[in-house]
Amino acid sequence: MSTDEKGRIRSWMLTPSKPAFVPPRGAIDAHCHVFGPMAEFPFSPKAKYLPQDAGPEMLFALRDQLGFSRNIIVQASCHGTDNAATLNGIAKSNGKARGVAVVDPDIADVDLDALHEGGIRGIRFNFLKRLVDNAPKDKFLEVSHRIGRLGWHVVVYFEADILEEMRPFLAALPVPVVIDHMGRPDVAQGPVGADMTAFRALLDSRPDIWVKTTCPDRLSPQGEPYDDFVAAVRPLVEDYQDRVLWGTDWPHPNMEQRIPDDGGLVDVIPRIAPTPDLQCKLLIDNPMRLYWPEEVL
Numbered sequence: 598m599s600t601d602e603k604g605r606i607r608s609w610m611l612t613p614s615k616p617a618f619v620p621p622r623g624a625i626d627a628h629c630h631v632f633g634p635m636a637e638f639p640f641s642p643k644a645k646y647l648p649q650d651a652g653p654e655m656l657f658a659l660r661d662q663l664g665f666s667r668n669i670i671v672q673a674s675c676h677g678t679d680n681a682a683t684l685n686g687i688a689k690s691n692g693k694a695r696g697v698a699v700v701d702p703d704i705a706d707v708d709l710d711a712l713h714e715g716g717i718r719g720i721r722f723n724f725l726k727r728l729v730d731n732a733p734k735d736k737f738l739e740v741s742h743r744i745g746r747l748g749w750h751v752v753v754y755f756e757a758d759i760l761e762e763m764r765p766f767l768a769a770l771p772v773p774v775v776i777d778h779m780g781r782p783d784v785a786q787g788p789v790g791a792d793m794t795a796f797r798a799l800l801d802s803r804p805d806i807w808v809k810t811t812c813p814d815r816l817s818p819q820g821e822p823y824d825d826f827v828a829a830v831r832p833l834v835e836d837y838q839d840r841v842l843w844g845t846d847w848p849h850p851n852m853e854q855r856i857p858d859d860g861g862l863v864d865v866i867p868r869i870a871p872t873p874d875l876q877c878k879l880l881i882d883n884p885m886r887l888y889w890p891e892e893v894l
């Protein structure tokens with residue numbers, strides 16, 4: 598773990614390895630964040646963690662090193678509902694990044710339009726109590742009804758222990774839904790354990806729930822090379838191949854005690870998506886449909 602003299606935490610590797618797996622040309626890292634830089638884009642007063650700067654230049658250097666072409670920058674909780682840092686990342690990407698915002702549910706339509714102009718294509722609802730103070734489902738539903746006209750989706754982050762209580766809310770969402778990190782199942786239970794079975798039932802409940810098959814580093818009790826994660830997640834990728842996404846989760850917020858090697862994370866891809874066809878769906882076709890639909894004919 599690395600904390601600087603101001604108490605700001607670094608949760609990412611300074612020199613990650615080059616992966617052995619070469620992603621197909623056009624691959625999209627569909628879940629990553631930027632932090633700051635703080636001098637330009639201060640963190641929220643409500644932030645639950647205070648990271649060191651991890652700005653767009655660092656993100657794009659990692660993208661190139663890992664062999665990816667595009668990024669989806671997801672607003673992290675440390676920036677609250679001020680999406681300026683995420684928009685800055687998108688603006689600096691030369692069209693190679695789009696994003697997911699976190700908004701005050703009372704946001705004006707004209708401000709949603711401005712976010713769309715800035716490359717935002719969805720909004721995120723975070724239900725993790727350690728990250729946010731409240732998650733008002735009624736307000737979230739209201740704002741969800743105002744984003745359909747933009748062609749947006751919602752990204753929902755919750756943990757497996759609240760999946761049952763999330764079901765009515767998820768069923769009521771009027772736009773496509775993307776679930777972060779598979780709703781954080783206990784992968785040690787295996788592919789037919791209680792958590793994965795419940796999560797599959799959720800996927801079966803509507804055809805427009807997508808899933809990020811991300812974060813072996815967060816979800817695997819075993820750690821590298823993440824055999825438990827691979828065993829639990831590979832069948833999910835195979836069975837729901839048209840609605841799975843993948844991302845690095847760089848700069849790995851709150852992972853300062855177990856900082857993952859980004860190259861090692863990329864090398865999990867061919868183990869959960871073992872054929873070139875599955876890899877293209879996971880890394881290109883599926884995220885393109887959600888984030889650059891105008892390029893998909």
Ligand SMILES: O=C(O)/C=C(\CC(=O)C(=O)O)C(=O)O
Pocket residue numbers: 630672673674675723728754777846849850851
């Ligand atoms: O990066 C992630 O997706 C997961 C996070 C951080 C997060 O979501 C946030 O800060 O908004 C976590 O579990 O701490």
